[in-house]
Amino acid sequence: MEPDDSTLWERSRAGHADAFTALFELHARAIYNFCFRRTGEWSAAEDLLSLVFLEAWRHREKELPPGKVLPWLYGIATNVIRNRRRSERRFRAALARMPVAPPEHDFGDQADERLDDERQMKEALARLASLPRREQDVFVLCAWTGLSYEDAALALEIPVGTVRSRLSRARQHLRELDPSCGHEQSGTPSVEEALK
Amino acid sequence: MNTESFIPPVRDLPPGRLALRTQHLRSAIADNRRFHGLPFPSTPRVRLVPALVALAVLTALALVPIGGASLATRAIDGVGGVWRSGLPLKAQQPRPYQPGDKVWTTEPPRDGSDRVAITIPCPNGTDDAARKLFELDREGSPINEVNCAPGSIPTSAIPPEVELMKSHLPPSHPGDKVWTTEPPHNGIGDRVAITIPCPDGTIDAARKLAELGRAGSTVNEVDCR
Numbered sequence: 001m002e003p004d005d006s007t008l009w010e011r012s013r014a015g016h017a018d019a020f021t022a023l024f025e026l027h028a029r030a031i032y033n034f035c036f037r038r039t040g041e042w043s044a045a046e047d048l049l050s051l052v053f054l055e056a057w058r059h060r061e062k063e064l065p066p067g068k069v070l071p072w073l074y075g076i077a078t079n080v081i082r083n084r085r086r087s088e089r090r091f092r093a094a095l096a097r098m099p100v101a102p103p104e105h106d107f108g109d110q111a112d113e114r115l116d117d118e119r120q121m122k123e124a125l126a127r128l129a130s131l132p133r134r135e136q137d138v139f140v141l142c143a144w145t146g147l148s149y150e151d152a153a154l155a156l157e158i159p160v161g162t163v164r165s166r167l168s169r170a171r172q173h174l175r176e177l178d179p180s181c182g183h184e185q186s187g188t189p190s191v192e193e194a195l196k
Numbered sequence: 197m198n199t200e201s202f203i204p205p206v207r208d209l210p211p212g213r214l215a216l217r218t219q220h221l222r223s224a225i226a227d228n229r230r231f232h233g234l235p236f237p238s239t240p241r242v243r244l245v246p247a248l249v250a251l252a253v254l255t256a257l258a259l260v261p262i263g264g265a266s267l268a269t270r271a272i273d274g275v276g277g278v279w280r281s282g283l284p285l286k287a288q289q290p291r292p293y294q295p296g297d298k299v300w301t302t303e304p305p306r307d308g309s310d311r312v313a314i315t316i317p318c319p320n321g322t323d324d325a326a327r328k329l330f331e332l333d334r335e336g337s338p339i340n341e342v343n344c345a346p347g348s349i350p351t352s353a354i355p356p357e358v359e360l361m362k363s364h365l366p367p368s369h370p371g372d373k374v375w376t377t378e379p380p381h382n383g384i385g386d387r388v389a390i391t392i393p394c395p396d397g398t399i400d401a402a403r404k405l406a407e408l409g410r411a412g413s414t415v416n417e418v419d420c421r
Contacts, residue, residue: 017225021218028214037204046209050217054224110210117205127199144204174200 005069013060020060024053027070031077037144038081040121042114048084052077068154071147075155078137130177135170142167318344330409394420 003011003019005026011019031052035045055076064072128136141152142163149167153160209217318324325342332339394400401418408415 017222020225021222024221025214025218028217029208032209033204033206036207042207046213046217049209050220053221057221057225110207113205114207117207120202121204124199124202124204143200144202171200178198178200 004067006064006066009064009069012057013063015060020053020057023069027073028053030070031073034074034077034140034145035081036117036121037140038077038125039084040118040125042118048077048080051080055080065154068151071151071155074141074145074147074151075157078141078155082133082137127174127177131170131173135166135173138163138166139170139174143171313341313343314339315343315345330406333406333410389417389419390415391419391421 003022005023008019008023008026012023028049032045032049035048035052036042039045039048052073056073059076062072128139131139137156138152141147141155142149147155149160149163152163152167156163208214314328316325316328322344325344329339329342332342390404392401392404398420401420405415405418408418
C-alpha cells in the first residue's frame with residue numbers, strides 16, 4: 001500500500017529525500033497544472049513546479065494537518081508565482097546546478113494542443129487580470145482548482161470567511177466584466193472533478 | 197469566453213519530464229549542504245544569528261579597552277608591531293621613511309582615541325603622507341596618522357637622503373631627519389632646518405615640525421641632534 005501524502009510529509013520532515021521525491025511524484029501533476037493556470041505557459045509551469053517543491057523542501061519543518069499537504073503546496077505555488085521574478089533570480093543558481101536536460105522527448109502530437117491550451121489560458125488570464133490579486137488567488141484555487149474554502153484558507157493563510165467574501169467578489173466582478181456569464185454557470189464542474 | 201465557467205486544460209508533464217524533474221529535485225536536495233543560492237533548510241532568520249554573533253564579537257574587539265588600549269589596537273600591534281598607545285615604538289620600526297612606512301601623528305588626537313589613520317597612495321614618497329597629515333592637521337581633522345599604501349611609492353621617489361641615511365645611519369635613532377612636508381614658505385632655497393634634542397626619538401622632531409608648521413614658521417626640516 002502506498003503511503004499517503006501526510007505520511008510522506010512526516011518522513012520528509014525527518015529529512016528523508018526519498019519520501020519527498022515520492023511526494024513530488026504524487027503531486028507534480030496537480031501543481032504543474034495549477035502553475036499553468038496562473039501563467040498560461042506550460043514550459044514556465046514546469047520550471048515553477050520545480051521551484052515550488054524546492055521551496056517546500058526548504059520549509060520542510062512546517063507541521064501540516066493530516067491531508068493538507070496539497071493545499072499547502074498550492075499556497076507555496078501561489079507565492080512562488082506571485083514573486084516569480086524574484087524567485088527565479090533566487091533559484092537561478094539552483095537551476096543552473098541541476099543536471100543538463102537530455103534531448104527533449106518528442107511530443108509533437110501534443111504540440112498543437114498545448115499551444116491551443118496556452119492561447120485559451122492566456123485569454124482567460126487576461127480577463128482574470130482585471131481582478132485584484134487577492135481575488136485572483138482565491139478564484140483560481142476555488143473555481144479553477146476545486147479547493148474547498150477551508151483548503152484555500154490554509155493555502156493562502158487567511159480566514160475561511162475571507163476566502164468566501166473574496167470569491168464572492170471575484171465572481172461578481174467577473175460577471176460584471178462578462179454579461180453573458182449568468183448564475184447558471186456556478187454548477188460547472190471544477191477542474192479537480194474533471195481530473196478525476 | 198466565459199471566464200468563470202472556463203475549465204482550464206489539464207495535462208501531464210511531457211513524456212520523460214517527470215522523471216527528469218524528479219532527478220533534478222533529488223540532485224538539489226542532495227546538494228543542499230553546498231547550496232548557497234537556496235538556504236536549505238534554515239530560514240534567513242536562523243542564518244542571521246551567526247552574522248549577529250560575529251558582529252557583536254567584532255564590536256567588542258574594537259571597543260573593549262584592555263590595559264589602556266583596545267583589543268583592536270592590540271591586534272594591530274600584533275600584526276604591525278609598530279604601535280603602542282598612539283606612539284611608534286622606535287625599536288620596532290625597521291627603517292624610517294620607507295615605502296609602506298607610517299607617518300605618525302605629532303600630537304595626541306583631539307577626539308580622545310589613540311589612533312585615527314588613513315592610507316593614501318604616495319607617488320612622491322613619504323612626503324605625500326607627511327603633506328597630507330599637515331593638511332589634515334591645519335583643517336582640524338582628527339586624523340593623526342597617514343600611511344603610504346604599500347607599493348604606491350616608486351623607488352625613484354625615495355629621497356636620496358633617505359638612501360644615504362639608510363646606508364650610513366641606524367634607523368629611527370637620534371640623528372635621523374624628519375623631512376619637510378612642503379616647500380619652504382619663504383620661497384628661498386628648498387631647505388630650512390633646525391636641530392633639536394630628541395629624548396623620545398624622531399617623534400620629538402615630528403612634533404616640533406608640526407608645531408612650527410602651525411605657527412607659520414618657514415622651517416621645513418627638523419633634525420634630531
